[in-house]
Amino acid sequence: MKEFKPLKVINLGLQRFEDDLKAQGVEVQGVQWNPPAAVSASAIDIIRKNADRIEAANTKVQEIIAAGQPELLGLEPARTVIPGLHEDMLLHAGPPISWERMCGPLHGAVIGALLYEGKARTPQEAEAMAASGQIEFAPCHEHSAVGPMAGVISPSMPVFIVRNAASGNQAYCTQNEGLGKVLRYGAFSPEVIARLKWMEEVLYPTLDKAIRLLGKIDLKGIIAQALHMGDEVHNRNRAGTSLLIRQLAPALLRTASSAEAAAQALDFINVNDHFFLNLSMPAAKCVLDPASGVPCSSILTAMARNGTDFGIRLAGTGDQWFSGPALVPDALYFPGFSKEDANPDIGDSAITETAGWGGFAIAAAPAIVQFVGGRAADALSYTQQMYEISFFENNNYQIPILDFRGTPTGIDVVKVIRLGLTPFIDTGVAHKEPGIGQVGAGVVSAPLEPFIQAYEALARTLQE
Amino acid sequence: MKEFKPLKVINLGLQRFEDDLKAQGVEVQGVQWNPPAAVSASAIDIIRKNADRIEAANTKVQEIIAAGQPELLGLEPARTVIPGLHEDMLLHAGPPISWERMCGPLHGAVIGALLYEGKARTPQEAEAMAASGQIEFAPCHEHSAVGPMAGVISPSMPVFIVRNAASGNQAYCTQNEGLGKVLRYGAFSPEVIARLKWMEEVLYPTLDKAIRLLGKIDLKGIIAQALHMGDEVHNRNRAGTSLLIRQLAPALLRTASSAEAAAQALDFINVNDHFFLNLSMPAAKCVLDPASGVPCSSILTAMARNGTDFGIRLAGTGDQWFSGPALVPDALYFPGFSKEDANPDIGDSAITETAGWGGFAIAAAPAIVQFVGGRAADALSYTQQMYEISFFENNNYQIPILDFRGTPTGIDVVKVIRLGLTPFIDTGVAHKEPGIGQVGAGVVSAPLEPFIQAYEALARTLQE
Numbered sequence: 001m002k003e004f005k006p007l008k009v010i011n012l013g014l015q016r017f018e019d020d021l022k023a024q025g026v027e028v029q030g031v032q033w034n035p036p037a038a039v040s041a042s043a044i045d046i047i048r049k050n051a052d053r054i055e056a057a058n059t060k061v062q063e064i065i066a067a068g069q070p071e072l073l074g075l076e077p078a079r080t081v082i083p084g085l086h087e088d089m090l091l092h093a094g095p096p097i098s099w100e101r102m103c104g105p106l107h108g109a110v111i112g113a114l115l116y117e118g119k120a121r122t123p124q125e126a127e128a129m130a131a132s133g134q135i136e137f138a139p140c141h142e143h144s145a146v147g148p149m150a151g152v153i154s155p156s157m158p159v160f161i162v163r164n165a166a167s168g169n170q171a172y173c174t175q176n177e178g179l180g181k182v183l184r185y186g187a188f189s190p191e192v193i194a195r196l197k198w199m200e201e202v203l204y205p206t207l208d209k210a211i212r213l214l215g216k217i218d219l220k221g222i223i224a225q226a227l228h229m230g231d232e233v234h235n236r237n238r239a240g241t242s243l244l245i246r247q248l249a250p251a252l253l254r255t256a257s258s259a260e261a262a263a264q265a266l267d268f269i270n271v272n273d274h275f276f277l278n279l280s281m282p283a284a285k286c287v288l289d290p291a292s293g294v295p296c297s298s299i300l301t302a303m304a305r306n307g308t309d310f311g312i313r314l315a316g317t318g319d320q321w322f323s324g325p326a327l328v329p330d331a332l333y334f335p336g337f338s339k340e341d342a343n344p345d346i347g348d349s350a351i352t353e354t355a356g357w358g359g360f361a362i363a364a365a366p367a368i369v370q371f372v373g374g375r376a377a378d379a380l381s382y383t384q385q386m387y388e389i390s391f392f393e394n395n396n397y398q399i400p401i402l403d404f405r406g407t408p409t410g411i412d413v414v415k416v417i418r419l420g421l422t423p424f425i426d427t428g429v430a431h432k433e434p435g436i437g438q439v440g441a442g443v444v445s446a447p448l449e450p451f452i453q454a455y456e457a458l459a460r461t462l463q464e
Numbered sequence: 465m466k467e468f469k470p471l472k473v474i475n476l477g478l479q480r481f482e483d484d485l486k487a488q489g490v491e492v493q494g495v496q497w498n499p500p501a502a503v504s505a506s507a508i509d510i511i512r513k514n515a516d517r518i519e520a521a522n523t524k525v526q527e528i529i530a531a532g533q534p535e536l537l538g539l540e541p542a543r544t545v546i547p548g549l550h551e552d553m554l555l556h557a558g559p560p561i562s563w564e565r566m567c568g569p570l571h572g573a574v575i576g577a578l579l580y581e582g583k584a585r586t587p588q589e590a591e592a593m594a595a596s597g598q599i600e601f602a603p604c605h606e607h608s609a610v611g612p613m614a615g616v617i618s619p620s621m622p623v624f625i626v627r628n629a630a631s632g633n634q635a636y637c638t639q640n641e642g643l644g645k646v647l648r649y650g651a652f653s654p655e656v657i658a659r660l661k662w663m664e665e666v667l668y669p670t671l672d673k674a675i676r677l678l679g680k681i682d683l684k685g686i687i688a689q690a691l692h693m694g695d696e697v698h699n700r701n702r703a704g705t706s707l708l709i710r711q712l713a714p715a716l717l718r719t720a721s722s723a724e725a726a727a728q729a730l731d732f733i734n735v736n737d738h739f740f741l742n743l744s745m746p747a748a749k750c751v752l753d754p755a756s757g758v759p760c761s762s763i764l765t766a767m768a769r770n771g772t773d774f775g776i777r778l779a780g781t782g783d784q785w786f787s788g789p790a791l792v793p794d795a796l797y798f799p800g801f802s803k804e805d806a807n808p809d810i811g812d813s814a815i816t817e818t819a820g821w822g823g824f825a826i827a828a829a830p831a832i833v834q835f836v837g838g839r840a841a842d843a844l845s846y847t848q849q850m851y852e853i854s855f856f857e858n859n860n861y862q863i864p865i866l867d868f869r870g871t872p873t874g875i876d877v878v879k880v881i882r883l884g885l886t887p888f889i890d891t892g893v894a895h896k897e898p899g900i901g902q903v904g905a906g907v908v909s910a911p912l913e914p915f916i917q918a919y920e921a922l923a924r925t926l927q928e
Contacts, residue, residue, distance in 0.1 A: 228831040230693040242706035249713035253727040263717040366864035367692040376867045400830035403840045
């Protein structure tokens with residue numbers, strides 16, 4: 001009698017084939033494979049012919065990013081420091097978007113900001129005002145600022161001032177509000193507005209005085225340390241927040257007008273391990289901004305989402321946005337919520353990945369898999385993959401478990417297109433309705449569409 | 465012509481063969497191999513026949529250790545809280561030792577403590593007094609206390625009071641003095657004594673008031689978190705120190721008699737990432753002490769070194785010490801120092817390894833290889849090996865990179881002898897002369913001798 005060996009299959013491509021075979025008891029080894037991205041043959045040709053120019057430009061960008069030295073100088077109301085921000089303007093996360101196309105959480109945050117500013121007395125009034133065209137909406141990124149989730153910044157909100165000591169430019173971000181019902185997830189109830197007022201009237205002056213006494217706080221040092229302490233400074237900021245408190249606390253003792261105000265400020269920071277996110281984000285922003293406009297460079301200077309669109313900017317094409325639809329992250333959902341409740345990817349926080357932290361440095365933060373799902377080995381493998389699409393390794397920021405290898409830095413659109421591999425982002429997930437808040441955390445790959453556009457645009461600049 | 469293949473050698477045992485062959489350009493693969501330890505055939509026979517009794521006793525010890533809940537209650541002068549401590553007594557690290565046999569750093573610390581207490585006016589007077597028999601020396605471990613390096617505790621020194629909430633017992637440890645010239649490394653110059661006085665008069669009351677306001681500080685929670693943040697709470701305590709400051713700072717603001725005193729206290733802790741060591745040590749001690757005296761158990765309750773002898777205690781043999789010569793660690797030496805300068809292994813800090821932290825949890829702290837030498841993979845492999853000689857995995861303390869596997873806990877002398885594999889300790893290295901201080905940090909395996917004695921003694925108790 002003839003014997004048949006059991007069938008063993010290697011499946012390349014469509015997951016469905018693999019699932020079907022497995023259902024029939026066949027041993028299948030799936031192989032991840034992405035087809036080359038759909039860019040034009042002419043663009044490929046131009047990029048190939050200009051490889052040397054691109055390489056030289058990217059080397060210049062590498063030098064700019066590696067030299068970056070973010071430091072915290074203090075806080076001021078947004079209206080006094082953010083360039084171009086006027087009284088009828090609100091800044092938001094991600095690429096430009098009209099009121100009509102905004103997602104639920106961004107709508108909610110806009111309503112909340114108008115209530116906070118006293119421009120509207122009720123949510124209905126605020127909504128009418130936002131829809132009337134009376135309010136100008138602009139991306140944070142176009143005003144040297146960044147904001148997590150909805151990322152709304154209004155003129156009265158105090159913002160951290162973060163300077164890149166290497167190049168002198170500054171970036172701005174609000175103070176983190178904490179967890180639960182907060183403006184950045186689109187909540188605008190009275191307690192949300194009251195908290196924002198307390199942050200303006202108590203937290204801001206208390207922190208600012210302490211920081212001014214210190215002169216500055218070295219964020220580069222804190223971030224480098226935090227990567228040695230299990231943070232990736234996007235979704236895990238427990239070490240960063242702790243190291244910040246270590247520096248702030250003695251200065252608070254020496255400067256606080258009242259011990260109780262200072263203690264309240266510390267208590268507020270203490271219960272919120274995400275507090276440092278609102279410093280790692282402007283740190284990344286001020287390090288990347290000086291690279292914007294370096295001709296011929298294929299390195300990203302921003303990735304940002306407004307909850308509807310995912311936008312990127314390229315050093316070689318300056319302020320231009322390339323956008324595509326934002327995706328819904330694969331997430332670990334909090335009890336009672338599911339993917340049905342999730343808003344597509346939102347927030348400027350992917351600026352941390354653009355700087356080589358966050359999902360790119362997730363190997364430094366294996367404990368984060370409790371928060372975003374997966375196993376420790378996944379954290380290592382995500383970072384390993386990101387080296388494939390990065391231009392260099394930034395030795396200022398090292399990953400101990402990889403024997404202090406520098407973080408993968410400088411996302412190269414040419415490599416992204418060549419490999420069909422988009423950046424990996426680990427992120428919080430907002431409820432799609434305003435005001436409900438965070439429903440989970442997870443991982444998401446950037447959509448390919450903006451990278452295709454950026455690649456084509458870069459090719460056009462090289463042809464000119 | 466006949467061809468000779470290049471010689472390839474696998475070397476089992478003596479390192480010298482390997483080195484000689486390598487020097488001749490031969491490719492050698494070294495294999496670590498230890499002969500079974502030299503215990504008596506009769507002891508092996510008794511241990512084998514009583515395997516079930518030992519297993520049952522060890523299970524009881526496992527329950528005691530796993531239930532441990534260390535919490536910090538406050539501080540008091542040693543004389544008022546440490547049981548049995550009297551005015552003419554000094555406690556020291558490690559097993560019992562006479563003045564004559566003490567190493568340089570311990571001599572220096574005894575001199576310093578007598579100067580600090582005002583019992584002697586000059587180092588010469590102190591030395592004469594110590595040699596006269598007027599001063600009683602006793603191990604910290606015999607008085608519910610632990611001390612890093614020389615580990616000297618004198619009656620006026622304030623000590624942390626750490627309670628095991630599960631069993632009600634307490635353990636004590638001094639406040640960490642910081643780096644450089646300090647008593648625990650045998651320094652006794654005027655600035656060392658002045659610092660100890662400041663710690664008694666300013667630091668102690670300031671910290672104590674803050675801790676009493678909080679009621680208690682949960683050390684179990686801090687240690688579990690610190691293991692997620694790159695500490696192993698023996699030689700790396702940056703996260704533990706940071707998390708402690710986060711809890712202390714708001715309470716300091718609310719209780720300090722003067723803001724400047726509180727700020728000075730925070731500044732003092734802030735510049736010393738080892739501050740938390742003097743809390744992780746009594747935390748380990750109070751968790752292990754209730755296991756002492758559980759009949760038939762082969763699990764260690766202490767490993768401690770006085771710089772001359774390395775001593776261990778076993779649950780099944782209670783307060784008895786088993787000692788052998790302390791070894792000199794393999795270390796990364798600070799510039800200007802070498803192994804010639806190093807004192808043999810010293811300090812009670814190996815209580816952290818005994819509790820499943822330190823070298824046993826070093827996989828959680830890959831960044832520590834910068835301090836103690838080696839590569840990240842070594843950190844993983846050290847912890848993996850320690851599972852082989854541990855009785856259980858303590859899920860209260862998890863290692864993220866090993867997918868949250870519990871730390872290897874409960875060092876089992878039967879396994880140590882069977883495998884010829886002694887506990888791995890990562891440690892600071894003291895200069896052998898008093899007063900010079902730390903000269904490096906490194907790794908050391910416990911000597912086998914005390915384990916052989918403990919094994920034989922356990923066998924005798926099983927025969928009775």
